[in-house]
Amino acid sequence: MSAQASLPRDFFAAFGTTEPAPEWWDGSEEHLWVILRGIPDPEIPAISLVDLGIVREVHCESGARAATVVITPTYAGCPATEAIRQQIQRVLEAAGVTSPAIELRISPPWTTDWITATGREALQQFGITPPCTIAGNLPRALQFRPACPRCGSHQTEQISAFGATPCKALHRCQQCREPFDYFKPL
Amino acid sequence: MNTPAETDQPAAAKVLDPHHVAWVLRVADGSLVLSQRMTEWCGHGPVLEEDIAFSNIALDLLGQARLLYSHAGALEGRGRDEDAFAYWRDEAEFRNPTLVELPNGDFGQSVLRAWAYVSWQCLVWARLEESQDPALAAIGAKSIKESRYHQEHLGAWVVRLGDGTEESHRRMQAALDYLWPYTSELFHLDAVDSAAMHAGIAPGLDTLSETWAGYTSALLQTATLKTPAPTPFMATGRQGRHSEAMGYLLNELQSLARAHPGAHW
Numbered sequence: 001m002s003a004q005a006s007l008p009r010d011f012f013a014a015f016g017t018t019e020p021a022p023e024w025w026d027g028s029e030e031h032l033w034v035i036l037r038g039i040p041d042p043e044i045p046a047i048s049l050v051d052l053g054i055v056r057e058v059h060c061e062s063g064a065r066a067a068t069v070v071i072t073p074t075y076a077g078c079p080a081t082e083a084i085r086q087q088i089q090r091v092l093e094a095a096g097v098t099s100p101a102i103e104l105r106i107s108p109p110w111t112t113d114w115i116t117a118t119g120r121e122a123l124q125q126f127g128i129t130p131p132c133t134i135a136g137n138l139p140r141a142l143q144f145r146p147a148c149p150r151c152g153s154h155q156t157e158q159i160s161a162f163g164a165t166p167c168k169a170l171h172r173c174q175q176c177r178e179p180f181d182y183f184k185p186l
Numbered sequence: 187m188n189t190p191a192e193t194d195q196p197a198a199a200k201v202l203d204p205h206h207v208a209w210v211l212r213v214a215d216g217s218l219v220l221s222q223r224m225t226e227w228c229g230h231g232p233v234l235e236e237d238i239a240f241s242n243i244a245l246d247l248l249g250q251a252r253l254l255y256s257h258a259g260a261l262e263g264r265g266r267d268e269d270a271f272a273y274w275r276d277e278a279e280f281r282n283p284t285l286v287e288l289p290n291g292d293f294g295q296s297v298l299r300a301w302a303y304v305s306w307q308c309l310v311w312a313r314l315e316e317s318q319d320p321a322l323a324a325i326g327a328k329s330i331k332e333s334r335y336h337q338e339h340l341g342a343w344v345v346r347l348g349d350g351t352e353e354s355h356r357r358m359q360a361a362l363d364y365l366w367p368y369t370s371e372l373f374h375l376d377a378v379d380s381a382a383m384h385a386g387i388a389p390g391l392d393t394l395s396e397t398w399a400g401y402t403s404a405l406l407q408t409a410t411l412k413t414p415a416p417t418p419f420m421a422t423g424r425q426g427r428h429s430e431a432m433g434y435l436l437n438e439l440q441s442l443a444r445a446h447p448g449a450h451w
Contacts, residue, residue: 073249075245075246075249075332076246076249076250076252076253076328076329076332077245077246077247077248077249077250077252078245078249079245106253106324106325106328107320107323107324107327107328108327109324109327109328109331110328111331138331138334142338159235160235160238160239161235161239161335161338161339162235162238162239162241162242162243162339163238163242164238166242166245166246170235184335186331186332186335
């Protein structure tokens with residue numbers, strides 16, 4: 001179950017994106033965030049890992065050029081988690097971090113409320129309706145009817161509660177008749 | 187912290203009771219074995235949407251199992267990782283309830299079984315949030331959000347098929363009659379459960395039965411299905427004595443790993 005081997009370098013090319021060439025790390029924590037913000041999510045490359053709310057903390061020791069990145073999985077079984085870990089590792093190494101450590105932390109559990117405004121906008125542009133805000137009331141969030149990302153109509157219906165990735169559901173717009181992905185509130 | 191950690195375990199996972207590891211493992215085994223059964227539907231679902239749904243739920247269950255096995259390994263402190271538990275234990279060492287290992291049967295039976303177990307899981311995850319074991323509390327808090335989606339989806343199918351056509355109703359009632367006796371095992375508190383409960387590892391296990399029965403009977407009623415009368419039968423999967431189906435399931439799950447020990451891909 002634990003895939004130890006590293007992914008081929010052109011792995012992300014298959015998703016229509018190439019591995020970003022990071023800037024050389026200047027040793028600051030702020031710059032580390034900038035570098036991480038350049039890493040796309042492997043399954044939804046329109047959004048960066050930081051905007052998805054996966055990166056929880058960064059700690060660095062600029063003298064030793066060492067850094068620790070704390071990430072959290074979206075879904076417990078999300079197969080992208082391993083790819084994400086390896087990608088962060090590679091990007092940080094390319095940016096000149098000598099001993100990048102990636103720590104996986106599950107508490108508090110990831111929630112779609114952590115997706116940033118930039119991230120929500122990116123999802124919308126990509127054709128995925130961003131999740132409605134939960135704010136501690138998931139049952140209410142589940143009642144929410146997402147708007148079509150193309151025409152904006154709220155006349156939509158769910159086709160499938162589960163989609164191409166664990167985090168999405170498939171919906172259809174009754175106005176423009178187009179199917180679309182909805183990022184499920186979690 | 188120079189090497190990436192497989193999962194986030196507190197520096198020292200503290201064993202609170204001699205049965206601590208055993209309790210974590212039986213919950214992990216339930217998730218893994220049900221995941222394996224649901225995976226069998228991949229490529230065989232009655233409609234594409236349900237094929238995808240079953241695969242997604244199976245993946246979430248596998249995620250739960252991985253977290254729990256990793257935690258059990260940390261508690262045990264003998265260097266066993268998630269793969270060691272999944273691939274290198276034999277049948278009698280698996281402590282999942284028999285319910286989850288039973289063959290899938292038709293789609294309705296698979297839905298009903300998964301719904302019954304996932305509903306039990308939801309209650310357990312909620313109780314784990316009060317656990318004295320912080321890693322288990324974290325796993326509970328993480329899992330419950332996903333399990334609620336599963337429960338809602340599967341429950342909707344129980345209603346749709348139960349209160350569906352004459353044929354679907356007949357099949358669902360038959361599936362319920364077949365599966366129902368196996369559910370008793372979920373609530374039979376043995377020494378491991380009692381110890382876990384009293385050590386605060388898994389609080390409130392003694393109230394699971396009542397809550398579960400209340401929830402399930404209400405939904406079964408909506409589904410126009412008749413809750414079967416209780417029987418004296420008690421399954422023994424959680425004691426390591428499994429049904430005939432378990433050996434075949436493990437063979438499929440473990441044979442590749444065992445044919446190539448230590449292989450990575």
